[in-house]
Amino acid sequence: MRDKISIIGAGFVGATAAHWCASKELGDVVLVDVVEGMPQGKALDLLEAGPIEGYDLHITGTNDYKETANSDVVVITAGLPRRPGMTREDLVTVNGGIVGEVVENVIQYSPDAVLILVTNPLDTMVYLAKHVSGFPRERCIGQAGILDSARMRAFMAMELEVSVENTHAFVLGGHGDEMVPLPRYSTVAGVPITELLPAESIDAIVQRTRKGGGEIVSLLKKGSAFFAPSAATMQMVEAILMDRNEILPCSVYLEGEYGLEDICFGVPAKLGYGGMKQILEIELTQDEREALDKSAELVRSSMAALQL
Numbered sequence: 001m002r003d004k005i006s007i008i009g010a011g012f013v014g015a016t017a018a019h020w021c022a023s024k025e026l027g028d029v030v031l032v033d034v035v036e037g038m039p040q041g042k043a044l045d046l047l048e049a050g051p052i053e054g055y056d057l058h059i060t061g062t063n064d065y066k067e068t069a070n071s072d073v074v075v076i077t078a079g080l081p082r083r084p085g086m087t088r089e090d091l092v093t094v095n096g097g098i099v100g101e102v103v104e105n106v107i108q109y110s111p112d113a114v115l116i117l118v119t120n121p122l123d124t125m126v127y128l129a130k131h132v133s134g135f136p137r138e139r140c141i142g143q144a145g146i147l148d149s150a151r152m153r154a155f156m157a158m159e160l161e162v163s164v165e166n167t168h169a170f171v172l173g174g175h176g177d178e179m180v181p182l183p184r185y186s187t188v189a190g191v192p193i194t195e196l197l198p199a200e201s202i203d204a205i206v207q208r209t210r211k212g213g214g215e216i217v218s219l220l221k222k223g224s225a226f227f228a229p230s231a232a233t234m235q236m237v238e239a240i241l242m243d244r245n246e247i248l249p250c251s252v253y254l255e256g257e258y259g260l261e262d263i264c265f266g267v268p269a270k271l272g273y274g275g276m277k278q279i280l281e282i283e284l285t286q287d288e289r290e291a292l293d294k295s296a297e298l299v300r301s302s303m304a305a306l307q308l
């Protein structure tokens with residue numbers, strides 16, 4: 001039997017995630033949306049690319065959660081994206097309502113699934129999903145850090161004129177403008193960028209990474225990034241379904257790690273079968289620690305708006 005991946009919200013991120021999922025043959029895909037006909041149309045279109053691209057999977061679109069029954073992984077992208085001038089936190093009330101309802105529907109049919117949250121404000125939505133589902137923290141994870149790290153890697157590769165494949169980057173903290181890129185742990189061919197670039201170039205990379213989502217929102221004018229966010233999400237799905245034990249920055253519920261409790265926050269986590277297997281604690285300098293605490297404050301202020 002193939003694995004089953006349901007994607008809730010068949011908009012830009014959801015539909016593109018379905019596309020990566022099919023092209024990597026990760027499993028059967030069910031696309032769900034509230035808009036009638038839209039998930040059905042996108043799913044059929046994607047299915048019809050199979051004979052050309054050489055994938056052979058069940059790809060269905062629906063407005064009915066029954067068809068998501070017994071999913072192994074459920075990716076939640078339902079909700080509004082940012083418009084120019086908005087912060088991610090501005091979306092908390094409206095997206096909180098949507099995500100709460102989506103999670104209630106999902107868990108009714110897939111009580112054993114791993115949930116991967118994508119909707120913004122990301123860390124707050126992971127917290128909400130965990131609260132509504134009652135799932136253990138291992139099965140309620142958010143995607144943000146892989147995207148933010150990929151952006152940082154892209155900027156490092158541009159600056160040093162090297163292949164992106166030579167790069168590794170670590171961006172921790174909340175998925176907001178206070179996220180914490182860590183240059184000391186970001187490397188090119190194994191060498192930290194702090195040894196390769198002057199402080200001004202590193203600072204420019206850090207700032208561009210922090211504003212990476214906003215840069216795309218202001219270029220697109222309507223909607224936000226979707227190619228890299230959906231690719232990042234599929235890396236998590238793949239790590240889980242293939243039991244890779246891959247260490248990736250993800251938003252998870254903390255129980256004292258990094259000195260933080262009762263918050264969902266971006267930290268390095270090991271992903272494999274069943275979801276999040278372990279949280280890794282890396283050593284931080286005083287400045288890095290303070291930056292994380294500032295980022296946690298921003299997440300807590302958006303969590304407060306949920307009034308849970």
Ligand code: TXD
Pocket residue numbers: 008009010011012013014032033034035077078079080081082091095098101102117118119120121122143144147175223224225226229
């Ligand atoms: O890294 C990250 N985590 C992110 C998150 C990177 C990029 C985008 N990020 C957030 O994902 C973004 O701020 C939004 O909150 C979500 C989805 O972004 P997307 O660009 O895909 O938005 P769209 O194209 O508007 O799609 C959202 C879909 C749309 O088709 C709606 O009809 C649907 O969500 N929707 C719902 N589906 C199911 N159920 C309900 N209740 C519902 N409400 C809206």
